[in-house]
Amino acid sequence: MGDKAPQLRMIRPHLLHLPQLELPEPYHLTHWQLGWEEHWTRIIASSFGATREQYAFDRVMRIDTAFAPERILFLCHEDEPVATASAWYNPSYRREVGILHYVGVLPEHQGKRLGYAICLAALHRMVQERRVRASLLTDDFRLAAIKTYLRLGFVPEVAGDASFAQRWQALFKHIGQPELAKRFLR
Numbered sequence: 673m674g675d676k677a678p679q680l681r682m683i684r685p686h687l688l689h690l691p692q693l694e695l696p697e698p699y700h701l702t703h704w705q706l707g708w709e710e711h712w713t714r715i716i717a718s719s720f721g722a723t724r725e726q727y728a729f730d731r732v733m734r735i736d737t738a739f740a741p742e743r744i745l746f747l748c749h750e751d752e753p754v755a756t757a758s759a760w761y762n763p764s765y766r767r768e769v770g771i772l773h774y775v776g777v778l779p780e781h782q783g784k785r786l787g788y789a790i791c792l793a794a795l796h797r798m799v800q801e802r803r804v805r806a807s808l809l810t811d812d813f814r815l816a817a818i819k820t821y822l823r824l825g826f827v828p829e830v831a832g833d834a835s836f837a838q839r840w841q842a843l844f845k846h847i848g849q850p851e852l853a854k855r856f857l858r
Contacts, residue, residue, distance in 0.1 A: 679809040680839065681829035682821050687799050687806060693792050695747065696784055701793055704744035711753040712744065719776030733774070737763055745793050747786055754781040757790040759797035770798030772808040775817060787820045795824065812839055815847055828856050
């Protein structure tokens with residue numbers, strides 16, 4: 673397996689029947705604007721427990737061939753961006769698959785279901801781009817995010833690495849839902 677286990681993968685088999693997006697007051701939705709590089713970097717670095725240098729916007733996002741301002745969504749509190757998620761796309765992958773990419777919420781705004789809202793907004797954006805399913809990569813320790821992804825209809829992908837099934841089983845126990853192993857790990 674090497675020094676670092678591969679990230680866990682999840683898929684949402686279809687983008688049909690998405691719930692309606694309802695934002696809590698006083699938050700509003702918008703997309704990336706020129707000059708918001710530092711907002712994105714601050715949100716992602718603080719969410720991932722990393723330095724801003726590790727997640728410099730130009731190096732991580734703008735350089736990507738999928739970069740488009742309308743794919744990088746933000747929730748704002750008044751005029752301050754406080755949460756982000758991207759409705760990404762990898763042209764070398766299947767055209768119909770959207771990728772939920774770089775999800776983050778500033779710590780002082782966590783616990784308000786903003787992660788759910790910004791991810792749902794990204795899924796709606798994927799539908800606008802005619803994607804029919806979605807995928808994502810995540811880490812074992814991102815328990816709150818994984819719970820959100822499960823609520824949004826994502827399911828674990830266990831193919832691809834021998835460790836996936838065992839890691840998912842341990843993760844389900846850790847979040848207090850061991851019955852999910854029977855549902856997803858057949």
